[in-house]
Each structure stands twice: as structure tokens, then as C-alpha cells.
Amino acid sequence: MLNTDRADGRGGVRRPRRLPDWAGRNYTLLTSAAVVANLGSAGSLIAAAFAVLGTGGSATDVGLVATARTVPLVVFLLIGGAVADRLPRHRVMVAANALNCVSQGLFALLVLTGEARLWQMAVLAALGGTGQAFFAPASEGMVLSSVSGEHSGRAFAFFRMSMNGANIGGAALGGALVAAVGPGWVLAIDAAAFAVAGALRAFLDVGHIPERAPTTGLLRDLRDGWREVVSRPWLWAVIGQFAVVNAVVVAAEAVYGPMVAEEHLGGPRPWGLALAAFGAGTVGGALLMMRVKPRRILLTGVLCVFPLALPSAALAVPVPVPVLLLVMFGTGIALEVFGVLWMVALHQEIPEEKFSRVSSYDWFGSLAITPAATALAGPVQDLIGRTAALWGCSALIALLTAAALCVRDVRRLTRRSSGTPERRGAPETAPGTGAASADAEGPVGRAG
Known part of the structure; x- marks a missing residue:
């Protein structure tokens, strides 16, 4: 048997490392917490819908409960970003996990006891x-601060791959458990997952992070974040692009996709396979970005947004199921490449002490009009027809992506060897010393 122990140069034996050198304690804790939380959350989305239906609710009631979650997410995002830049971010994340644990635990209790009412679930x-x-603003991109700049792309790609894998596995396991034991127990598992994730984040080593200087007020913090966004053409261009891209992608996949599948593709099973192919593509994209480091990070990333127009076009035709699976798989790869490069750009260019505020504007732009888009998808179909609506979705994605490429800074932003952000007179956190997480436990990577 081969002896894999090696001398450590000090008379002892050094055990072989199972993790790469850049994956330190904080990074390992953050990745583990993200995997646990997303395993639970992916299944809970299915469980919540069946919990509503199990009480005699209609499809409209399912939509109302989903909207009840989305509206406060949009409303409080900017405040959440300002708070995360005023308080220690790991404490904000732990507190948010605790709130999610309590809310999901109560949801599970109501369902298991048969006492759930629609207004309570909402x-x-x-x-x-x-x-x-x-x-989300407290965590977005923070995993990149737990590794050195030269490893940031690889670290975030591995993080995303782990998170996407957890989402795929969680959805499959959640669906099976809903059928086997009912939605209440799946919601209870999600509550426990949030508890475990919060506990892991509580053990982060943050002693080396300097305290933030006192700020003058919440509104001032929000104005500072806004100035950071509008002062960078590449930033507001991509946020504006994805405000519409996200909306039409969600409308096409949530409203038109199931209808096309029901009428032309053979029902929900092929549509489920298509969504699974997309998820597999995101894992493939993360694997690719662990090996590839493009120099023009935003040019490469934004070019990879063009394939997001293909699923809507494929549904408009509609193409056979095998072709749709290939389209969805390729789109997943492209979107993940964009997601990794986008976070590398933010980590490189945005000052750490203002990162959460900028991230909150990014999230807000990506989500603000999505509820309206899904609500209007039906009326637009009635007005111009589903095929025309799907081609319109594809055209909007292509046109807005082309417009983003017209911005010079989008084409010219390059990867710096250090990967560290510029600082404007503020104390700098050295690469490799950050202590929070990029885990969003929900949509990540703008159109994800």
C-alpha cells in the first residue's frame, strides 16, 4: 500500500490535504451552510404549493402565497443592503436564518395539525x-472575500456548483417526500435546515475584520449605494438589462412553458426534464469556470446572456423534446458563466464596505418588475397570441443584451491579477479575510 503521508520539514508527518489551499475554514463553513439551506429550500417551494392545494386552495391561491413572499423581498431589499453595511454581516445572515427557521417551522406546524388557513400561509x-x-445583500459575493483575489473565480464557481447541485437534489428529494409523507414534514425539514445553516454561520471567524466606521443614517447609506451604482456605467447597464431579462425569462418559463408542454410536448414530465436539464447545465457551467479565467470578464459574461433568448424561441416553434433539453442545458451553462463572472466583477470593483448596498440595488433591479411580468403574461398572450409573446421575449433578451454591449466599460472591464476592489479612502479588507457568504438561498446570478 502506498504511503501518502509526507514529511512536513519539521520532523513530523503532514497529512495530505483533501481541500485546495484556498478553501479555508470560513469558505468551508459558508459552502456547507449554503448546501444545507438550499437542500431544504428547494423542496419547500414544492411543499408550500401542495400545502395550499391540500387545504382546498386553487391555482390562484398558490399564486397569492407565492406573491406574498415576493413582495416583501422586493420592498425590503434596499433596506436590507443598508443594514448589512452598518452591522456585522454574519450576524445579519444568522438573524435572517433564524427568522426563516421560525416562519417555516410555524408553517409546518399549521399544515401538520390541519389548521392552516390561506391568510396564515401568506x-x-x-x-x-x-x-x-x-x-441576500449581506451574503451576496461575500464568499469571494474569504479567498484571495487570484482564486475568486474558481472559489465562486465551486460555491455555485455546490449550491446548484443542492437545488437540483433538494427539488427531487422534496417532490418525493411530499408524495411520501406530505408537505408538512418537508416544511419542517426546511426549518431544521435553516437552523443548521445559521449555526454554521455563527461559527465564522470574524475576529480579524475591522469594525465599520459609524454612518450618518439609513437614507444617507442608501444614497451612497445609489451613487456607487450610477457612477459605474457597466454596473447600471447590466442591472437595467437584467431588470427586463429576468422578468421575461420568468414569465416565459413560469407561465408559457407549462402551457406549451401541456399542449405540444406531452405534459408536465417533459417540462420537468427540461428544467432539470437547465439545472444540470448550471453545474456544467460552474465546472467550466473553475478552469477558465477570461480576461475581459464582462464582455465574456454579457455575450453569454444571448443564449437566454433560445428557450423562448424553442417554445415558440415548438421544438421536439430532445432539442428543448439540449437548448435548456446549453442555456444553463451560459447563465452560470455569466453569474460567476458578474460576481468576480463586483468583488473586484466595489468597495467592501459598500458591497451590500450595491448588491441590494442589483437584487432590486433584477426582481422589481418580475411580479408584474408574470401577472401580465396571460393578458399579453390573449392580446397577441402565445407564439408572438414568446418570440417577443426572445427579441427583448437579444436587443437588451446587444444594448449592454454598446457600453464601453462593459466591453473593456478586465480582470486584475489581484482581484481586489478599489478603495476610495476607506479601510480595506485584505484578500482572504472576509467572513460571510455569497449564498442567496434563492435566485442567484440574476436570472437564476
Whole structure:
């Protein structure tokens, strides 16, 4: 048997490392917490819908509960970003996890006891959305601060791959458990997952992070974040692009996709396979970005947004199921490449002490008009027809992506070897010393 132990140069034996050198304690804790939380959350989305239906609710009631979660998420995002830049971010994330744990636990208890009412489920869903609004800006991109700049792309790609894998596995396991034991127990598992994730984040080593200087007020913080956004053409161009891209992608996949599948593709099973192919593509994209480091990070990333127009076009035709699966798989790869490069750009260019505020504007832009788009998808179909609506979705994605490429800074932003952000007279956190997480436990990577 081969002896894999090696001398450590000090008379002892050094055990072989199973993790790469850049994956330190904080990074490992953050990745583990993200995997646990997303395993639970992916299944809970299915469980919540069947919990509503199990009480005699209609499809409209399912939509109302989903909307109840989305609205506070949009409303509180900007406040959540300002709070995360005023308080220690790991504490904001732990508190948000605790709120999600309590809300999901109460949701599970009501369902298991048969006492759930529609308004109660809507209120608890709204509490979950509120927790997400504070969690997301505090966590977005922070995993990149736990590794050195030269490894940031690889680290975030591995993080995303782990998170996407957890989402795929969680959705499959959640669906099976809903059928086997009922939605209440799946919601209870999600509550436990949030508890475990919060506990892991509580053990982050943050002693080396300097305290933030006192700020002058919440509104001033929001104005500072806004100035950071509008002062960078590449930033507001891509946020504006994805405000519409996200909306039409969600409308096409949530409203038109199931209808096309029901009428032309053979029902929900092929549509489920298509969504699974997309998820597999995101894992493939993350694997690719662990090996590839493009120099023109935004040019490469934005070019990879063009394939997002293909699923709508494929549904408009509609293409056979095998072709649709290939389209969805390729789109997943492209979107993940964009997501990794986008976070590398933010980490490189945005000052750490203002990162959460900028991230909250990014999230807000990506989500603000999505509820309206899904609500208008039906009336637009009635007005111009589903095929025309789907081609319109594809055209909007292509036109807005081309417009973003017209911005010079989008084409010219390059990867710096250090990967560290510029600082404008503010104390700098050295690469490799950050202590929070990029885990969003929900939509990540703009159109994800």
C-alpha cells in the first residue's frame, strides 16, 4: 500500500490535504451552510404549493402565497443592503436564518395539525421573504472575500456548483417526500435546515475584520449605494438589462412553458426534464469556470446572456423534446458563466464596505418588475397570441443584451491579477479575510 503521508520539514508527518489551499475554514463553513439551506429550500417551494392545494386552495391561491413572499423581498431589499453595511454581516445572515427557521417551522406546524388557513400561509410566506431580503445583500459575493483575489473565480464557481447541485437534489428529494409523507414534514425539514445553516454561520471567524466606521443614517447609506451604482456605467447597464431579462425569462418559463408542454410536448414530465436539464447545465457551467479565467470578464459574461433568448424561441416553434433539453442545458451553462463572472466583477470593483448596498440595488433591479411580468403574461398572450409573446421575449433578451454591449466599460472591464476592489479612502479588507457568504438561498446570478 502506498504511503501518502509526507514529511512536513519539521520532523513530523503532514497529512495530505483533501481541500485546495484556498478553501479555508470560513469558505468551508459558508459552502456547507449554503448546501444545507438550499437542500431544504428547494423542496419547500414544492411543499408550500401542495400545502395550499391540500387545504382546498386553487391555482390562484398558490399564486397569492407565492406573491406574498415576493413582495416583501422586493420592498425590503434596499433596506436590507443598508443594514448589512452598518452591522456585522454574519450576524445579519444568522438573524435572517433564524427568522426563516421560525416562519417555516410555524408553517409546518399549521399544515401538520390541519389548521392552516390561506391568510396564515401568506403571512408566514411574507416573513420568509422578509428574511431573504436581509439575507441576500449581506451574503451576496461575500464568499469571494474569504479567498484571495487570484482564486475568486474558481472559489465562486465551486460555491455555485455546490449550491446548484443542492437545488437540483433538494427539488427531487422534496417532490418525493411530499408524495411520501406530505408537505408538512418537508416544511419542517426546511426549518431544521435553516437552523443548521445559521449555526454554521455563527461559527465564522470574524475576529480579524475591522469594525465599520459609524454612518450618518439609513437614507444617507442608501444614497451612497445609489451613487456607487450610477457612477459605474457597466454596473447600471447590466442591472437595467437584467431588470427586463429576468422578468421575461420568468414569465416565459413560469407561465408559457407549462402551457406549451401541456399542449405540444406531452405534459408536465417533459417540462420537468427540461428544467432539470437547465439545472444540470448550471453545474456544467460552474465546472467550466473553475478552469477558465477570461480576461475581459464582462464582455465574456454579457455575450453569454444571448443564449437566454433560445428557450423562448424553442417554445415558440415548438421544438421536439430532445432539442428543448439540449437548448435548456446549453442555456444553463451560459447563465452560470455569466453569474460567476458578474460576481468576480463586483468583488473586484466595489468597495467592501459598500458591497451590500450595491448588491441590494442589483437584487432590486433584477426582481422589481418580475411580479408584474408574470401577472401580465396571460393578458399579453390573449392580446397577441402565445407564439408572438414568446418570440417577443426572445427579441427583448437579444436587443437588451446587444444594448449592454454598446457600453464601453462593459466591453473593456478586465480582470486584475489581484482581484481586489478599489478603495476610495476607506479601510480595506485584505484578500482572504472576509467572513460571510455569497449564498442567496434563492435566485442567484440574476436570472437564476
